[in-house]
Amino acid sequence: EVQLVESGGGLVKPGGSLRLSCAASGFTFSSYNMNWVRQAPGKGLEWVSSIISSNTYINYADSVKGRFTISRDNAKNSLYLQMNSLRAEDTAVYYCARGMGLGPRSNVFDYWGQGTLVTVSS
Amino acid sequence: DIQMTQSPSSLSASVGDRVTITCRASQGIRNSLAWYQQKPGKAPKLLLYGASRLESGVPSRFSGSGSGTDYTLTISSLQPEDFATYYCQQYYSSPPTFGQGTKVEIK
Numbered sequence: 113e114v115q116l117v118e119s120g121g122g123l124v125k126p127g128g129s130l131r132l133s134c135a136a137s138g139f140t141f142s143s144y145n146m147n148w149v150r151q152a153p154g155k156g157l158e159w160v161s162s163i164i165s166s167n168t169y170i171n172y173a174d175s176v177k178g179r180f181t182i183s184r185d186n187a188k189n190s191l192y193l194q195m196n197s198l199r200a201e202d203t204a205v206y207y208c209a210r211g212m213g214l215g216p217r218s219n220v221f222d223y224w225g226q227g228t229l230v231t232v233s234s
Numbered sequence: 235d236i237q238m239t240q241s242p243s244s245l246s247a248s249v250g251d252r253v254t255i256t257c258r259a260s261q262g263i264r265n266s267l268a269w270y271q272q273k274p275g276k277a278p279k280l281l282l283y284g285a286s287r288l289e290s291g292v293p294s295r296f297s298g299s300g301s302g303t304d305y306t307l308t309i310s311s312l313q314p315e316d317f318a319t320y321y322c323q324q325y326y327s328s329p330p331t332f333g334q335g336t337k338v339e340i341k
Contacts, residue, residue, distance in 0.1 A: 157270075157278065157321055157332040173329055207277055217283065219325035220268050224277035 114138040114223045116208045121228030128198050128232070134191040134208030134225055142186035145211035145218040148193050150204035151227075158204075161193065162211070162219070176202075198232045205229050236260050236324050240333035246341040253309040255336045257322035262302045266326035269298060269307045272335075273318045281320075282307070312338070 120132040132148070148160040161172045161182040170182055181194040191208055205227040211218035237260035247253050257267065265285040270278040280289045282298040285305055295310040309316055317340055322333040 156335045157323070159330045159332070171328055212280075212283065216266055216325055219328070219330040220280065220283045221270075221278070221323075222280050222289065224279070226277055 114210070116210065116223055116225035118206065118208050118225045118228040121206065121230045123231045123233065124198055125234050126199060126232055129194070129196045130198065130230060132193040132195065132206055132208075132228060132230070136189045136191065136208075136210075139210070141184075141189040146184060146191045147209045147211060147219075147221060148182060148191075149207045149209050149221065149224075150202075151207070152201075152204045155204075159219075160206070163191070164218070195230070198230075200232050203230060203232050235329055236263065236327060236331055238322055238324055238331050238333040240320075240322055240336050242336060243334065244337040244339060246339050247312050248341045249312055249314055251312045251341075253312050253316075253338060255307045255320055255322075255338075257300075257305045257307070257333050259303045259305075259324055259326075263324045263326035265301060266324055267298070267300070267305050268323045268325060269296075270321045270323065271316075271318045272321065278321065309338075 115137045117135045124130050145164045147162040163170050163182045179197045183192045207227045208225040209221035210223040212220040212222040239258045241256045267285045268283040269281045272278040286298040297308050319335045319337045321335050
């Protein structure tokens with residue numbers, strides 16, 4: 113059974129940093145592209161970042177570029193999101209999501225974690 | 235970025251009703267469209283991709299259609315467990331973008 117379990121969320125002050133983790137199991141983690149998608153309270157879904165299976169290509173939403181860093185450790189079956197210079201508008205539930213396959217379908221999100229809440233407030 | 239617009243934003247329906255949700259892209263996306271269902275406090279769940287391909291395990295009362303810029307999600311006979319918010323998402327070009335969601339409520 114595919115499982116994605118996020119951790120690391122919490123309350124942080126504006127300008128602060130936080131590192132999210134996503135532990136994957138039930139599939140060959142190193143074969144799949146992985147993503148972070150967020151959802152502000154009461155709002156819709158926003159793709160944040162993606163990293164391909166081989167770690168050689170990374171992409172970010174303009175809203176987080178230069179502040180967030182995605183990474184993965186295929187040996188540990190883990191995905192990470194380092195978030196720096198956090199702003200109030202980064203407050204959201206952050207989901208780890210698996211890309212369905214190669215090529216265009218890598219941006220179809222077929223499995224999601226339960227999410228971890230990040231609150232940026234003074 | 236490709237903008238995705240869903241309509242309606244919300245609807246009220248009864249069990250057994252046929253429900254249709256529309257998603258329009260700001261440019262052609264060549265059927266690179268997925269639909270997700272989200273229940274309160276839960277993660278989204280993939281329903282369809284490729285505009286009309288049903289994800290494994292999803293009931294056949296869900297179907298998708300469309301082409302070019304206009305797509306629809308249809309629930310042929312609404313069940314109690316289908317009351318949720320539905321999102322479309324294009325994956326034709328980066329960044330992948332979502333519609334604003336359609337909330338399906340009980341009439």
